[in-house]
Every structure is written in structure tokens, then in C-alpha cells.
Amino acid sequence: MPDPHELDPTQQSLWRPLRLLQASMDADIARVYTDARIDGLKPSYVLELLRLHARGPMTITELAESVNRTHSALSQKVAAMREAGWVETVEGRDARSKKVTLTGKARAVVGRLAAEWRATEAAAAELEAELPYPLSQVVTDMEQALERKSFHDRIAEKLAQDPEWG
Structure with a gap:
């Protein structure tokens, strides 16, 4: 199963x-x-x-x-x-x-x-x-990471490796 x-x-x-x-x-x-x-x-x-x-x-x-x-x-x-x-x-x-x-x-x-x-x-x-790592800092860090490589590009790279997408 x-x-x-x-x-x-x-x-x-x-x-x-x-x-x-x-x-x-x-x-x-x-x-x-x-x-x-x-x-x-x-x-x-x-x-x-x-x-x-x-x-x-x-x-x-x-x-x-x-x-x-x-x-x-x-x-x-x-x-x-x-x-x-x-x-x-x-x-x-x-x-x-x-x-x-x-x-x-x-x-x-x-x-x-x-x-x-x-x-x-x-x-x-x-x-x-109360949090060890504030959500507002997470957002800032994610925005900076997405400036380096967009979410679109990250998804497209993963899809290029998936045979069901091709």
C-alpha cells in the first residue's frame, strides 16, 4: 500500500x-x-x-x-x-x-x-x-534571501527536477 x-x-x-x-x-x-x-x-x-x-x-x-x-x-x-x-x-x-x-x-x-x-x-x-527569533526578523531575512533568488526561480528549479512536471 x-x-x-x-x-x-x-x-x-x-x-x-x-x-x-x-x-x-x-x-x-x-x-x-x-x-x-x-x-x-x-x-x-x-x-x-x-x-x-x-x-x-x-x-x-x-x-x-x-x-x-x-x-x-x-x-x-x-x-x-x-x-x-x-x-x-x-x-x-x-x-x-x-x-x-x-x-x-x-x-x-x-x-x-x-x-x-x-x-x-x-x-x-x-x-x-517572547520568541527567540521574532517573526518580523524572519520576514526581513526571507525578503533578503528572495532578493538573491526569487521564489519563482526556486520553484522552477525544483519543477525541472520533477518528472511529473516535464
Whole structure:
């Protein structure tokens, strides 16, 4: 009988635990919002809401660039945030351009969101201080390693050695 790990390569994953850890921590942040009776807010919206509060209305392109996301990804997120009542689009300088802006619902809680952001960053710093090798240092080290050789190139090299790919 073949080893199930050989039949299902998804049984092995170095980074899935990291994604699960981040999902768990995001769920804890979501619980903070639920406890505070801030309904319908996803932790993934807060960066953009705070950015809009700090910088004012922006086009999707401007907002995407400011948070280092693609236009497509931000367009989808803005649509979801609009549907949830956190943002709206208003006419820009001319009738062809639209700007994303906070709704009254978002403006009413943005101070609390900034407080949560600061508390989350402080809690993350506290957590990192308990670790022998902080995650922020891991990220920096990985970025430097990827500058030397991209992840794409590393994957391509491994695929070139795999007969199933060829």
C-alpha cells in the first residue's frame, strides 16, 4: 500500500501552519470587534478604513498603491466593504472618476479601529518579545534571501527536477 503522503502532497506543508496561525489571530481580532459590538467588520478591512481616514477619499488605484495591493484585489475588497456599509464611492474631480470614502458608520468607529490597531501592534510586539527569533526578523531575512533568488526561480528549479512536471 503506498504511503498516503506520497499520494497527497498536501499532507506536507511548511507554511500552512503559519496561515492557520494568522487566521486564528484574525479570528481573535474579529472577536474584539464582536465584543465591542462593531458588527460586520472584518479585520481585513481595517487597514483600508484607517488609510482612508488618514488620507481622505482616494480612487481605487490610489488606495491600492497606498496599501501595496493590486487594483483588482482592492476593487473586490472595496465592493465587499461597500456592501457591508463601510465605504461608498463618490464622484471625483470629474464625472468619470470615482473616489472611495468612509461612510458615517465607518467614521463613527474609526477612532476605535485606530485604538485596536495600536493595541494589536503592541500585543504583537509583546508576543515577539517572547520568541527567540521574532517573526518580523524572519520576514526581513526571507525578503533578503528572495532578493538573491526569487521564489519563482526556486520553484522552477525544483519543477525541472520533477518528472511529473516535464
